[in-house]
């Protein structure tokens with residue numbers, strides 16, 4: 001009996017050894033299979049770090065031709081829901097009160113896997129409140145333009161994420177298509193010219209400029225809409241209201257000194273690499289201005305006057321309804337807000353302040369924008 005108990009014990013130990021060998025064997029098989037899957041790229045479907053998920057979330061919107069975030073960098077701090085709201089707040093159908101979000105553009109509006117992600121060959125670098133959103137949305141009608149909907153803010157805020165991060169934000173393009181993005185703050189960012197240059201010295205740079213006085217009021221109007229308790233425009237514009245000394249440290253004023261910012265860019269790029277679009281003409285003659293832009297980008301003139309109509313309610317040109325859609329498209333409520341009344345002497349003083357800078361800018365660009 002004692003002998004049979006010993007035999008049973010030995011058999012049990014052997015079974016245990018076989019079991020543990022088998023479990024090691026299966027673990028190895030699982031590990032190798034996992035390694036094999038990773039090497040063949042299937043690991044991409046595994047959960048990613050949070051930031052990556054946000055950027056692919058961002059990409060999904062962008063590939064769906066969603067409009068920009070009003071607060072650049074909002075994707076970093078805001079909740080996904082508020083982020084989407086921000087993204088959608090820019091482009092709406094004035095006539096139907098419905099946000100078409102992705103449906104708007106005649107670009108391929110579904111995320112697809114055709115083509116490849118490239119660095120932008122052309123960037124709308126400025127200026128804030130110049131009409132940059134309108135320009136980008138008008139360009140996106142063109143079948144050879146694929147653009148990021150939101151403002152990536154790579155060359156000013158997220159440069160440390162690296163170029164691959166930036167490229168990943170881009171929509172896929174096919175041969176012959178141009179990749180674009182717009183981030184108006186690049187124009188006033190000191191480091192941006194060098195950074196864009198080191199990505200590609202061939203990058204085409206588009207600057208939408210607008211009368212700096214109206215631009216400053218537009219900028220102020222936007223801030224006021226978010227902070228109703230803001231001091232008056234004149235309180236912020238003057239360092240000393242008695243002497244009329246302008247406060248150039250106020251960004252709404254500083255951004256409008258175009259000559260100064262352009263100087264910084266011209267250290268890296270020749271003038272031929274720039275196109276200066278008139279924000280005023282983008283409203284009064286969108287087709288004419290779009291003709292210049294398409295020529296500059298080496299595109300066929302596809303976007304023409306038949307794409308636009310003037311929306312009386314909005315007071316701006318809007319896009320006629322694309323084929324297959326029942327709605328015409330205007331930019332959203334955040335564009336074309338009524339500006340507050342600013343005392344005329346304040347505006348005159350500001351106009352005097354900008355005059356020499358404007359003249360310098362006309363000289364540098366060889367274009368008279370007629371702001372005086």
Ligand SMILES: Nc1ncnc2c1ncn2[C@@H]1O[C@H](COP(=O)(O)OS(=O)(=O)O)[C@@H](OP(=O)(O)O)[C@H]1O
Nearest residue numbers: 128129130131132133134218316317331335336337
């Ligand atoms: N077609 C069309 N529809 C609506 N708005 C138009 C259009 N074309 C130009 N604009 C002008 O664009 C101004 C906003 O400029 P941005 O898009 O560059 O603003 S932002 O910097 O991206 O916030 C915006 O400024 P505000 O009128 O002060 O809101 C408009 O004047």
